[in-house]
Amino acid sequence: LGVCVCVSKNVYKVDDELEMTMVCHRPEGLEQLEAQTNFTKRELQVLYRGFKNECPSGVVNEETFKHIYAQFFPHGDASNYAHYLFNAFDSAHNGSIKFEDFVMGLSILLRGSVREKLQWTFNLYDINRDGYINKEEMTEIVRAIYDMMGKYTYPALKGDVPKQHVDAFFQKMDKNKDGVVTLEEFILACQEDENMMRSLQLFENVL
Amino acid sequence: MAAGVATWLPFARAAAVGWLPLAKKTMPKPPVDKKSRNDEILFVNVSGLRFQTWKNTLDRYPDTLLGSSEKEFFYNEDTQEYFFDRDPEMFRHILNFYRTGKLHYPRHECIQAFDEELAFYGIVPEIIGDCCMEEYRDRKKENQERLAEDTEAEMATDAPLPPGSTSRERLWRAFENPHTSTMALVFYYVTGFFIAVSVIANVVETVPCRPLKGSVKDLPCGEKYSLAFFCMDTACVLIFTFEYLMRLFAAPSRCKFMRSVMSVIDVVAIMPYYIGLVMPENEDVSGAFVTLRVFRVFRIFKFSRHSQGLRILGYTLKSCASELGFLLFSLTMAIIIFATVMFYAEKGTKGTNFTSIPASFWYTIVTMTTLGYGDMVPNTIAGKIFGSICSLSGVLVIALPVPVIVSNFSRIYHQNQRADKMRAQQKVRLARIRLAKKGTTNAFLQYKEQRGIQDGDSDSTALCVKNRSSFEHQHHHLLHCLEKTTNHEFTDELTYSEMCMTESVGYRTSRSTSLSSQQGLSSSCCPRRAKRRAIRLANSTVSVSRGSVQELDTLQVQKSATGHQSRSSLNAKTEDMKLNCDDRDFTAAIISIPTPPANTPDESLPPSPGIPGILRNSRSSTYTQETVKISSL
Numbered sequence: 001l002g003v004c005v006c007v008s009k010n011v012y013k014v015d016d017e018l019e020m021t022m023v024c025h026r027p028e029g030l031e032q033l034e035a036q037t038n039f040t041k042r043e044l045q046v047l048y049r050g051f052k053n054e055c056p057s058g059v060v061n062e063e064t065f066k067h068i069y070a071q072f073f074p075h076g077d078a079s080n081y082a083h084y085l086f087n088a089f090d091s092a093h094n095g096s097i098k099f100e101d102f103v104m105g106l107s108i109l110l111r112g113s114v115r116e117k118l119q120w121t122f123n124l125y126d127i128n129r130d131g132y133i134n135k136e137e138m139t140e141i142v143r144a145i146y147d148m149m150g151k152y153t154y155p156a157l158k159g160d161v162p163k164q165h166v167d168a169f170f171q172k173m174d175k176n177k178d179g180v181v182t183l184e185e186f187i188l189a190c191q192e193d194e195n196m197m198r199s200l201q202l203f204e205n206v207l
Numbered sequence: 208m209a210a211g212v213a214t215w216l217p218f219a220r221a222a223a224v225g226w227l228p229l230a231k232k233t234m235p236k237p238p239v240d241k242k243s244r245n246d247e248i249l250f251v252n253v254s255g256l257r258f259q260t261w262k263n264t265l266d267r268y269p270d271t272l273l274g275s276s277e278k279e280f281f282y283n284e285d286t287q288e289y290f291f292d293r294d295p296e297m298f299r300h301i302l303n304f305y306r307t308g309k310l311h312y313p314r315h316e317c318i319q320a321f322d323e324e325l326a327f328y329g330i331v332p333e334i335i336g337d338c339c340m341e342e343y344r345d346r347k348k349e350n351q352e353r354l355a356e357d358t359e360a361e362m363a364t365d366a367p368l369p370p371g372s373t374s375r376e377r378l379w380r381a382f383e384n385p386h387t388s389t390m391a392l393v394f395y396y397v398t399g400f401f402i403a404v405s406v407i408a409n410v411v412e413t414v415p416c417r418p419l420k421g422s423v424k425d426l427p428c429g430e431k432y433s434l435a436f437f438c439m440d441t442a443c444v445l446i447f448t449f450e451y452l453m454r455l456f457a458a459p460s461r462c463k464f465m466r467s468v469m470s471v472i473d474v475v476a477i478m479p480y481y482i483g484l485v486m487p488e489n490e491d492v493s494g495a496f497v498t499l500r501v502f503r504v505f506r507i508f509k510f511s512r513h514s515q516g517l518r519i520l521g522y523t524l525k526s527c528a529s530e531l532g533f534l535l536f537s538l539t540m541a542i543i544i545f546a547t548v549m550f551y552a553e554k555g556t557k558g559t560n561f562t563s564i565p566a567s568f569w570y571t572i573v574t575m576t577t578l579g580y581g582d583m584v585p586n587t588i589a590g591k592i593f594g595s596i597c598s599l600s601g602v603l604v605i606a607l608p609v610p611v612i613v614s615n616f617s618r619i620y621h622q623n624q625r626a627d628k629m630r631a632q633q634k635v636r637l638a639r640i641r642l643a644k645k646g647t648t649n650a651f652l653q654y655k656e657q658r659g660i661q662d663g664d665s666d667s668t669a670l671c672v673k674n675r676s677s678f679e680h681q682h683h684h685l686l687h688c689l690e691k692t693t694n695h696e697f698t699d700e701l702t703y704s705e706m707c708m709t710e711s712v713g714y715r716t717s718r719s720t721s722l723s724s725q726q727g728l729s730s731s732c733c734p735r736r737a738k739r740r741a742i743r744l745a746n747s748t749v750s751v752s753r754g755s756v757q758e759l760d761t762l763q764v765q766k767s768a769t770g771h772q773s774r775s776s777l778n779a780k781t782e783d784m785k786l787n788c789d790d791r792d793f794t795a796a797i798i799s800i801p802t803p804p805a806n807t808p809d810e811s812l813p814p815s816p817g818i819p820g821i822l823r824n825s826r827s828s829t830y831t832q833e834t835v836k837i838s839s840l
Binding site: 026027029030041044045048049052056057072073074075145146148149150151152153154155156157161165206 | 270272275276277279280281282284292323326327329644647648681682685686689690692693695696697698699700702703706707
């Protein structure tokens with residue numbers, strides 16, 4: 001790992017504002033990343049090129065991430081969902097996504113096994129990482145998703161549509177009706193849903 | 208480590224043989240360099256320009272992109288070189304840094320481009336050599352200042368008000384930016400006019416007019432037409448008071464407003480009048496009253512709200528405070544010195560004007576500023592000599608700080624010009640950004656239509672579809688997935704407001720409107736122009752229809768592919784007005800006069816008895832779509 005923190009101070013007091021702390025992050029070697037993920041060298045190179053172009057410093061912070069994500073959803077407000085997405089990618093929970101995090105997340109989502117994908121999704125929903133999804137967490141996620149739709153939808157969003165959505169979800173997922181969904185319940189319920197299983201293959205040619 | 212130090216390391220290590228006889232303990236084992244291969248030449252291809260360099264050169268700085276394993280991400284196996292899609296001109300400087308250890312800043316390059324390149328290659332700008340560091344710093348500061356101004360101009364108060372603003376906020380906006388509304392503009396000009404009138408009245412008041420009948424002495428006009436002037440003064444003061452009170456009411460922070468310079472000027476301008484009103488008419492106080500009238504001249508400063516040049520002047524003086532202070536200080540020093548000298552030089556002369564040192568101050572000031580009134584002149588030879596030295600040095604002392612002030616003024620003035628230009632262009636920019644944003648929305652709605660059509664006939668859609676890039680395809684697929692997740696669809700603003708209105712209008716029986724001629728969709732294959740026209744028409748006619756909805760009640764056109772079966776909506780569900788290739792007919796319908804509906808022979812469903820007015824018109828279209836027209840109950 002090459003994390004270099006280059007700090008340089010200026011001699012002149014007047015130019016204190018030019019004092020720069022540049023945190024530049026170098027990712028692990030190409031071979032290591034290839035071993036850790038399911039991507040080939042070429043694909044990693046392509047990914048890194050794009051990543052480096054957007055973030056020359058080597059890390060993405062949450063603001064940049066939200067900004068980038070919001071551009072895909074011009075109708076609504078994608079910032080909440082982007083926040084949860086960011087946390088799902090940021091495995092080290094230090095407020096920034098390095099290239100390794102980025103690539104490992106992608107590897108799971110695109111090339112991982114069904115169980116890994118479902119586990120990633122479970123992690124996304126489980127906001128406080130306690131191993132259980134409760135109704136509040138789910139409601140927040142669903143609300144964030146509905147926020148991305150924006151105001152102008154058909155049919156118009158009336159009533160508490162997110163809440164109804166969450167109730168339907170819990171009906172399906174919570175087998176033992178204890179108010180929380182565990183990882184096993186989640187995986188079981190998803191595997192029963194054929195539509196969903198089929199859709200999982202949908203994004204495999206994303207790269 | 209600096210550039211060449213690595214080269215000397217073998218030498219230093221070899222020289223360590225000299226320690227061996229003295230060593231107290233045995234030497235540690237040397238590190239084994241597994242990958243000890245000979246130095247090789249690397250090929251670096253930057254946008255077609257091929258550079259070659261030793262590997263060692265790049266390894267000198269292992270915490271940069273080229274020096275670390277990060278460059279492997281850019282290695283092209285086929286051509287055995289490192290390929291970077293960056294500026295080749297700039298790369299020269301970057302590579303020179305590795306070769307010589309000094310980073311130079313190319314003066315003709317844009318500072319931001321240079322910074323971006325450095326950030327990409329992982330080089331800290333502080334390493335720039337001393338030869339170029341100053342230039343780099345200056346340019347960077349200038350750039351930052353300019354960017355700061357630009358962001359300020361962007362967030363200028365010319366932006367449209369947020370919808371939920373109170374009348375107070377709107378009032379404040381009208382005062383600060385008179386260009387935002389006509390009322391504000393009118394008020395702006397009226398106050399300007401009254402300021403001018405007031406100032407002119409003050410001036411004319413003192414001009415001597417022809418004397419009254421029976422008197423010889425010339426009277427100032429103010430006393431001759433005292434009533435007229437008094438009325439004019441009252442009117443002006445009333446306007447100013449009203450303006451001040453309105454500003455005070457509208458100000459977001461009243462304390463801050465009361466402390467601001469303009470508000471102080473306003474108060475000073477109107478206070479003398481009110482004090483004059485309440486003051487009694489006795490002699491000794493009226494002397495003070497006359498003095499107060501002097502303050503009326505401050506009304507002229509109210510013009511600074513109307514004139515930007517005045518504001519700039521004031522701002523310049525404020526920003527040149529240090530230079531002005533220096534000027535004042537040096538002048539004072541010189542005045543005291545020369546006054547003292549002149550006094551003692553002229554002390555002997557009889558009947559001299561230089562009675563004391565403070566009296567000589569006047570002579571010194573008049574001489575140093577090269578005025579030379581001549582009311583005080585030295586008579587002795589010594590006095591004349593010192594007098595000439597005084598006038599020569601006066602020129603110097605005054606000439607020194609003036610260029611600084613002038614350059615400050617010029618800089619601020621140009622800044623202001625640029626800010627104005629930015630603000631003027633801001634509106635256009637915002638409009639264009641809004642248009643672009645709408646473009647993406649519309650593009651997605653079009654895409655949805657294509658998808659709907661695709662179920663029916665794939666041939667004619669092929670042409671429509673191929674005009675979109677793969678990025679757009681994938682983006683639209685993403686948005687489509689979101690729709691499926693939430694089971695709601697995207698619409699545009701007009702449809703949505705149309706829907707809201709139709710729901711609120713409620714269920715009333717009405718004249719039904721129908722689609723006029725159902726033109727065949729002969730040339731409907733990718734009629735992009737028609738689509739755009741339809742959208743434009745739809746956008747404009749929906750506003751027409753919005754007004755006419757009240758008369759025609761609800762006009763709802765629903766189109767659906769045959770795949771959807773639940774369209775027999777007895778509950779008059781409002782449906783999306785899908786803008787697609789077929790919309791020409793629909794938009795024509797909105798404008799046209801309602802005609803009695805007609806059932807085409809294709810599908811003649813009897814209208815359900817309980818809900819009069821629900822008609823089904825299906826079109827004989829290649830897309831086999833149904834057009835259902837529902838009018839509300």
